[in-house]
Amino acid sequence: MAGFGDRVIERTRALGHPLCVGLDPYLDRIPSLFRRGPMQPQHPDTAQAIEEFCCRVIDLIAPDVAVVKPQVSLFERLGWRGWQSLERVIRYARAAGLLVLLDAKRGDIAETATAYAQAYLSGDSSCGVDAITVNPYLGPESLAPFMIEAERAARGVVVLVRNSNLDSSIYQSVSTAAGPFFAVVAASLAKWQDRLAGEMTGWSSLGVTVAATHSEDTERIRRALPHALFLVLGYGAQGASACEAVHGFRRGPAGLEGGIVSSSRPILFPTTFSDVGAGNWEKEVRGALVRTTDELGAAVA
Amino acid sequence: MAGFGDRVIERTRALGHPLCVGLDPYLDRIPSLFRRGPMQPQHPDTAQAIEEFCCRVIDLIAPDVAVVKPQVSLFERLGWRGWQSLERVIRYARAAGLLVLLDAKRGDIAETATAYAQAYLSGDSSCGVDAITVNPYLGPESLAPFMIEAERAARGVVVLVRNSNLDSSIYQSVSTAAGPFFAVVAASLAKWQDRLAGEMTGWSSLGVTVAATHSEDTERIRRALPHALFLVLGYGAQGASACEAVHGFRRGPAGLEGGIVSSSRPILFPTTFSDVGAGNWEKEVRGALVRTTDELGAAVA
Numbered sequence: 001m002a003g004f005g006d007r008v009i010e011r012t013r014a015l016g017h018p019l020c021v022g023l024d025p026y027l028d029r030i031p032s033l034f035r036r037g038p039m040q041p042q043h044p045d046t047a048q049a050i051e052e053f054c055c056r057v058i059d060l061i062a063p064d065v066a067v068v069k070p071q072v073s074l075f076e077r078l079g080w081r082g083w084q085s086l087e088r089v090i091r092y093a094r095a096a097g098l099l100v101l102l103d104a105k106r107g108d109i110a111e112t113a114t115a116y117a118q119a120y121l122s123g124d125s126s127c128g129v130d131a132i133t134v135n136p137y138l139g140p141e142s143l144a145p146f147m148i149e150a151e152r153a154a155r156g157v158v159v160l161v162r163n164s165n166l167d168s169s170i171y172q173s174v175s176t177a178a179g180p181f182f183a184v185v186a187a188s189l190a191k192w193q194d195r196l197a198g199e200m201t202g203w204s205s206l207g208v209t210v211a212a213t214h215s216e217d218t219e220r221i222r223r224a225l226p227h228a229l230f231l232v233l234g235y236g237a238q239g240a241s242a243c244e245a246v247h248g249f250r251r252g253p254a255g256l257e258g259g260i261v262s263s264s265r266p267i268l269f270p271t272t273f274s275d276v277g278a279g280n281w282e283k284e285v286r287g288a289l290v291r292t293t294d295e296l297g298a299a300v301a
Numbered sequence: 302m303a304g305f306g307d308r309v310i311e312r313t314r315a316l317g318h319p320l321c322v323g324l325d326p327y328l329d330r331i332p333s334l335f336r337r338g339p340m341q342p343q344h345p346d347t348a349q350a351i352e353e354f355c356c357r358v359i360d361l362i363a364p365d366v367a368v369v370k371p372q373v374s375l376f377e378r379l380g381w382r383g384w385q386s387l388e389r390v391i392r393y394a395r396a397a398g399l400l401v402l403l404d405a406k407r408g409d410i411a412e413t414a415t416a417y418a419q420a421y422l423s424g425d426s427s428c429g430v431d432a433i434t435v436n437p438y439l440g441p442e443s444l445a446p447f448m449i450e451a452e453r454a455a456r457g458v459v460v461l462v463r464n465s466n467l468d469s470s471i472y473q474s475v476s477t478a479a480g481p482f483f484a485v486v487a488a489s490l491a492k493w494q495d496r497l498a499g500e501m502t503g504w505s506s507l508g509v510t511v512a513a514t515h516s517e518d519t520e521r522i523r524r525a526l527p528h529a530l531f532l533v534l535g536y537g538a539q540g541a542s543a544c545e546a547v548h549g550f551r552r553g554p555a556g557l558e559g560g561i562v563s564s565s566r567p568i569l570f571p572t573t574f575s576d577v578g579a580g581n582w583e584k585e586v587r588g589a590l591v592r593t594t595d596e597l598g599a600a601v602a
Contacts, residue, residue: 026412041419042427073409073416079427080388083381105409107436108374109466111327115374118342126343126380135408137438137461139468160438165410167440174477174485181482184475 003196004131004156005203005229007099011066013254017297018246020067020101020231021289022264023057023089025050025074029269033278047078051085055092057268060285062096064293067130067260069231072104087126100129101207101231101260105160107135109142117149121157131156131207133231140188147192150205156196156229158207161186162217164234173217182217186224193228203258204228210248212240212261218248222258230259236266236292242299249300256300263292304497305432305457306504306530308400312367314555318598319547321368321402321532322590323565324358324390326351326375330570332582348379352386356393358569361586363397365594368431368561370532373405388427401430402508402532402561406461408436410443418450422458432457432508434532441489448493451506457497457530459508462487463518465535474518483518487525494529504559508532511549513541513562519549523559531560537567537593543600550601557601564593 002010012018027039027046034053036045058068070093075086093100106116119125120132134146136159146157162172162182172182189206196205207229210218218230235245242261249256270288271281303311313319328340328347335354337346359369371394376387394401407417420426421433435447437460447458463473463483473483490507497506508530511519519531536546543562550557571589572582 024413041425071409071413073407073413073420077416077420077426079420080381080384083384087381105436105439106374106406108372108406109464109469112325112372112374115378119374119378119380124341124343125378135406135436135438136472137436137469138464139466139471139473141468142466163410163439165440165443167442168410168438170440170489171437171482171486172440174479174482176475176477176482178475181472181475181477185472188471 001154002200003154003198003205004099004150005196005198005205006200007130008066008229008260009198009201009203009252009257011099012260013252013257015064015066016254016300017293018257018260018300019065019293019296020069020260020262021061021065021267022103022262023054023068023070024264024268025053031281033281041078044081047081047085050075050078051088054089057285058093058096058098060282061267061289062098064289065098067099067101068093069101069103069262072102090127090129099131101131101133101156101158102129103133105133105135107138107142109138113142114145117145121146121149121153121155123153129155131158131205133158133160133209135160136185143192147196147206151196156205156207158209158229158231159185159189161208161221162211162214163209164211164213164238179220180217183220183224186221189225189228193225197227202227207231207259209233212245212247213238215244215247222248232259232261235261236263242295245296246299261296267292302455303501304455304499305400305451305506306497306499307501308431309367309530309561310499310502310504310553310558312400313561314553314558316365316367317555318594319558319561319601320366320594320597321370321561321563322362322366322568323404323563324355324369324371325565325569326354334578334582342379345382348382348386351376351379352389355390358586359394359397359399361583362568362590363399365590366399368400368402369394370402370404370563373403391428391430400432402432402434402457402459403430404434406434406436408439408443410439414443415446418446422447422450422454422456424454432459432506434459434461434510436461437486444493448497448507452497457506457508459510459530459532460486460490462509462522463512463515464510465512465514465539480521481518484521484525487522490526490529494526498528503528505529508560510534513546513548514539516545516548523549533560533562536562537564543596546597547600562597568593
């Protein structure tokens with residue numbers, strides 16, 4: 001069975017662009033056509049509204065996108081009903097042929113990390129996804145349960161290494177003898193990159209976050225992890241261009257390749273008005289999607 | 302309303318010991334009297350079994366303990382039914398007079414972190430707890446939504462700073478110009494310590510993790526954060542003694558104070574056999590609890 005890295009690269013090659021759409025159902029931005037009542041987090045209608053919103057987005061983007069990235073916190077905010085909706089959205093997306101990268105940013109030690117790994121990466125789980133984002137703060141071995149489960153089940157793991165929010169530099173770029181702190185993290189992942197190597201495309205099922213806004217850092221991470229999949233953050237909303245977003249990519253058979261570029265709000269919420277009609281909202285989402293995939297497609301061509 | 306720090310310290314003063322019991326319902330260790338069938342993660346009975354186990358533990362410890370710390374991953378493993386059980390366990394613990402510190406290790410940026418903060422620290426949430434553990438890797442400002450919500454609702458935030466698992470040192474103790482990496486994190490939290498200052502006991506509702514196994518690191522963190530509440534890890538199972546566990550505490554009106562000391566498995570699973578009868582299991586849990594509180598009580602006396 002092809003690993004996550006292989007599946008991502010084969011699909012993005014076929015589509016001609018590396019866009020990954022973030023499924024971020026911010027309660028206050030959900031268009032009025034999906035809203036029910038005051039959207040109180042504890043009300044059952046609210047979870048249903050965000051579920052319908054996400055599924056409709058999936059309908060609109062599935063033919064043209066490789067990966068969706070649901071943001072767990074926005075479902076978790078709604079309690080167990082939010083989890084029920086998240087599980088349904090995950091299944092809906094996978095049934096539509098999308099790869100699901102769950103933006104969970106989990107991280108814990110030993111048996112506890114194993115529970116998270118099994119919840120998301122094992123075959124028997126109701127929240128099973130293709131890959132998950134994880135946080136390395138507890139040490140390289142705290143990531144092992146995720147890597148082992150990913151290897152076993154042909155799934156992927158994306159480690160937070162370099163983020164694009166402004167103040168992440170305050171910790172991630174602290175100088176150490178081995179370079180900035182994030183480089184220490186990146187270097188320690190080389191063994192997992194190799195263990196999760198892709199047999200078909202050469203791209204690993206180990207992913208790492210890189211910031212489109214910090215090209216030099218991206219180059220450094222690429223040198224440390226030549227075959228890791230990049231989850232590129234900071235494109236669009238945070239000001240980076242499409243060319244900056246694919247800075248760490250390499251020439252492949254169908255253009256530049258080596259990762260996915262995340263965009264969420266510009267596609268999900270293309271207008272600042274939430275009281276847009278159904279037809280108009282769909283048209284605007286499709287329009288934003290086409291503009292974005294065209295722009296990223298040109299950057300990798 | 303008294304802050305989390307004040308409530309913890311007042312209660313631990315009254316009890317005479319700083320024990321915090323971790324609620325870690327590991328599926329394979331749940332005693333046979335709670336088990337139903339093969340404990341498959343997706344089976345509804347499984348979530349109910351861990352819920353009953355946790356509630357019975359709460360019954361047994363509530364009169365003698367200040368804080369319980371449910372480990373989210375072990376509930377999340379069971380999907381939305383696990384979350385439903387977690388919400389009930391949280392409410393059960395709070396109704397029994399316990400403070401609930403949710404071991405969620407969440408961390409994200411901006412609006413996303415706000416969703417997590419609201420899910421756990423706001424008044425309107427079905428998962429509302431007294432405090433939550435958070436991961437700082439995304440930068441000091443990624444913690445702001447948790448701190449702001451904690452301040453507003455008189456709750457607490459415990460930041461992962463120094464952990465006790467062996468290889469956490471590989472990242473957390475990397476040398477920087479400002480000392481080990483964890484010291485950079487600790488120093489950046491001083492403003493939150495002050496903003497969440499306790500008006501009654503002087504102890505902040507900002508907490509940080511420290512490792513009982515690394516006394517020098519604990520001293521360094523105490524110097525950086527003189528009023529922060531310590532969540533002490535590594536006592537018991539990981540080999541640290543009770544005296545080592547309270548190393549960063551200070552003399553108060555009723556003995557050494559300044560944090561809570563976590564212990565989970567030695568209390569929840571006092572025997573290695575899961576097929577112990579109900580009466581015996583309860584007796585052994587109570588026995589383990591009394592031994593632990595006696596030991597910690599002697600260390601702070």
